[in-house]
Amino acid sequence: MNETLTATEALPTEAEMRAAPATEYMSARQLAFFREKLIQERDALLDSAHRTTLHLQEFESTPDPSDRASLEEDHTLELRVRDRERKMLHKIDEALARIDNGSYGWCEDSGEPIGIPRLLARPTATLSVEAQEIHEARRKMRGG
Template sequence: MAKLTEQDIRDWKGPEDDYMNADHLEFFRERLIQMKAELVANASQTTSHLQEQEATPDPADRATLEEEYALELRTRDRERKLLLKIDSTLRKIAEENYGYCEDTGEPIGLPRLLARPTASLSLEAQERRERQKKQYAD
């Protein structure tokens, strides 16, 4: 069978027992590998950029550069955490238990996984967790 496209995933109306079939798993595996490659490329670019740092005598320019670097490093730290989540998700795909909610065991749903391929909770479970977190924060 030909490789699935994002539109194929959006349009899928197959039977429930065909949810997360081999074609779906392969589609999301490839998407996650692509995301990972982009994040690694970004990290390499940041490393090169930081190594090119030039000394700036003007304190205002130096402060601006330092703020830009700090922002870039915070972004890369978030991406580093996402890389860990991608690796964890790729393991789930290899074990063929991807696409199911960690809390309920129910299907997460293809539209949610298209939007967030690393999702580990159904929308309902995620909303429930966020409400509980908000209750404890108040």
């Protein structure tokens, strides 16, 4: 697992990731693929946050109370979305740290592989599908 990807090796495609044998699970190429995917997602979120900041700084004065209320509602919605994105940025940073420490791709509950299809769909996943289902069932039983 301490292999490193050389500059001449291309990142695998998503199709290659799905078709890879189990023996290649979390190889240097696969880790490089997920690192790049996470960095792209982080960059997109940071760009979106920057655009929101610029938009919120634009002063749009309107004397009409209903227009003002509508504008305030839009800003509130944008801020809520940005808060979710801020939480996602934290999860991305944690996933990148797991890539660095060698624990990425492994279920934090069972130690089993999370699986390429799940990581492609949710690269910040920390639990296998089975562990996630157990986690959600326990949460429902606790009522939260």
